[in-house]
Amino acid sequence: MSYKFLINDLNSQKKIGTDKGLAKIGDGIVNLTYSIAKSIYLTESSSTVQRTGLKVNKTILSNALKNANMKHFAKNRADAHDLANTVEAIIAYVVLNDNMTLNEIIDFLKDKLSGDLKNRAQELKYASDAFTNLLNYIKKFLPDD
Amino acid sequence: MSYKFLINDLNSQKKIGTDKGLAKIGDGIVNLTYSIAKSIYLTESSSTVQRTGLKVNKTILSNALKNANMKHFAKNRADAHDLANTVEAIIAYVVLNDNMTLNEIIDFLKDKLSGDLKNRAQELKYASDAFTNLLNYIKKFLPDD
Numbered sequence: 001m002s003y004k005f006l007i008n009d010l011n012s013q014k015k016i017g018t019d020k021g022l023a024k025i026g027d028g029i030v031n032l033t034y035s036i037a038k039s040i041y042l043t044e045s046s047s048t049v050q051r052t053g054l055k056v057n058k059t060i061l062s063n064a065l066k067n068a069n070m071k072h073f074a075k076n077r078a079d080a081h082d083l084a085n086t087v088e089a090i091i092a093y094v095v096l097n098d099n100m101t102l103n104e105i106i107d108f109l110k111d112k113l114s115g116d117l118k119n120r121a122q123e124l125k126y127a128s129d130a131f132t133n134l135l136n137y138i139k140k141f142l143p144d145d
Numbered sequence: 146m147s148y149k150f151l152i153n154d155l156n157s158q159k160k161i162g163t164d165k166g167l168a169k170i171g172d173g174i175v176n177l178t179y180s181i182a183k184s185i186y187l188t189e190s191s192s193t194v195q196r197t198g199l200k201v202n203k204t205i206l207s208n209a210l211k212n213a214n215m216k217h218f219a220k221n222r223a224d225a226h227d228l229a230n231t232v233e234a235i236i237a238y239v240v241l242n243d244n245m246t247l248n249e250i251i252d253f254l255k256d257k258l259s260g261d262l263k264n265r266a267q268e269l270k271y272a273s274d275a276f277t278n279l280l281n282y283i284k285k286f287l288p289d290d
Contacts, residue, residue, distance in 0.1 A: 001252055006184055009194050024198025025180055032173035036241075039151055039170065049154050053169025096181075102247050107146055 003096040013145045016093045017073030017086040026088030029095055030056050033102055034127070037109035038117055056131075058084035060124060064131035070139070087131065090142065099141035108134055148241040158290045161238045162218030162231040171233030174240055175201050178247055179272070182254035183262055201276075203229040205269060209276035215284070232276065235287065244286035253279055 010016045035053040042050035062083035065071055071078070074086040094100050100108075112130035115122040155161045180198040187195035207228035210216060216223070219231040239245050245253075257275035260267040 001185075001255075003181065003185065003251075006181075006188060006194060006196060019196065021184070021196025021198065025177070025184065025196055026198075028173060028177035028180055028198055032170070032177050035170055035173055036148065036151075039166070040146075040148065043151060049151060051151060051164065051166025051170055053166065053171075053173055103146075106148075110146075 002098055004098060007093055007096045010093065012143055013073045014075075016142065017070075017089055018075050019089050020085075022092045022096075023085040023089040025096070026090070026092030027085075029091055029102065029105070030061065030088050033105040034109055036106045037113060037130075040106075040110045041113045041117060056127065057124065060127045061087040061131060063124075063128040064135055067128065067132040068135035068139070070135055073142075087135065090135065090138065094138045094141045097141065099138065105134070108137065147243055149243060152238055152241045155238065157288055158218045159220075161287065162215075162234055163220050164234050165230075167237045167241075168230040168234040170241070171235070171237030172230075174236055174247065174250070175206065175233050178250040179254060181251045182258060182275075185251075185255045186258045186262060201272065202269065205272045206232040206276060208269075208273040209280055212273065212277040213280035213284075215280055218287075232280065235280065235283065239283045239286045242286065244283065250279070253282065 007022070010019060010022065016022065031054065034056050039051050042052065058080050062080040065074065065083045065087050071083065073090060074083050078086070091105070095102060095105070109130050112133045113126060115126040117123045117126065152167070155164060155167065161167065176199065179201050184196050187197065203225050207225040210219065210228045210232050216228065218235060219228050223231070236250070240247060240250070254275050257278045258271060260271040262268045262271065
């Protein structure tokens with residue numbers, strides 16, 4: 001079934017980027033898709049299967065929103081936590097709006113990942129880059145306001 | 146892409162049901178699919194759109210494993226937390242094995258939900274029933290041992 005009716009009240013950049021329920025759904029989407037993408041990435045560069053599930057660091061997401069020049073989706077005077085919630089809400093929006101499937105997000109992130117993701121500093125950089133790429137890609141699906 | 150290579154080392158009921166990394170991925174799958182299914186269910190029985198994201202209670206999942214007669218997938222002397230992890234691992238297995246998509250799980254759970262999910266006791270009962278149904282459905286995709 002289509003899930004569009006879950007977002008048909010959200011018709012502006014600010015409404016999407018500041019919706020708390022949408023951000024909660026997006027939190028699950030971001031953590032799950034990144035976990036699987038990272039598992040694939042680590043497995044492809046290893047001799048054993050690697051399965052990992054994790055929460056994506058808020059700094060990774062807030063950096064991505066800034067790098068994609070999308071801070072105007074967030075509320076005014078937003079802190080890193082607010083900016084991360086905005087990224088989560090935006091990603092949930094495109095999934096519920098049928099613009100991208102969860103598998104497409106997994107594959108997109110996996111293709112954009114690079115570096116040594118077991119190194120914390122490198123993961124911060126390269127995961128931020130992957131999410132920046134994702135945000136730039138999905139801009140076209142969002143309201144112009 | 147197919148994610149089957151992420152599970153090709155897991156060839157028995159016990160290996161699937163006790164794998165920690167798989168349970169972590171499944172934790173994300175369970176929380177996300179149930180959150181969207183519950184959002185749909187609440188929205189369909191309301192005059193406003195309801196969006197919610199939540200962690201599924203461990204008791205709901207451990208009850209489902211017992212009700213589906215699948216405790217043998219868990220480790221010996223498993224507590225409720227272990228049993229819940231086993232449910233999460235099993236659900237992750239069928240997703241990574243391409244037996245069910247995330248959207249199919251959302252739709253399945255949504256179709257099985259009933260009662261007043263804003264009432265904690267009722268949610269415990271009806272969500273346990275929905276996950277029991279899901280486990281019974283996916284048995285056919287799991288190794289016979």
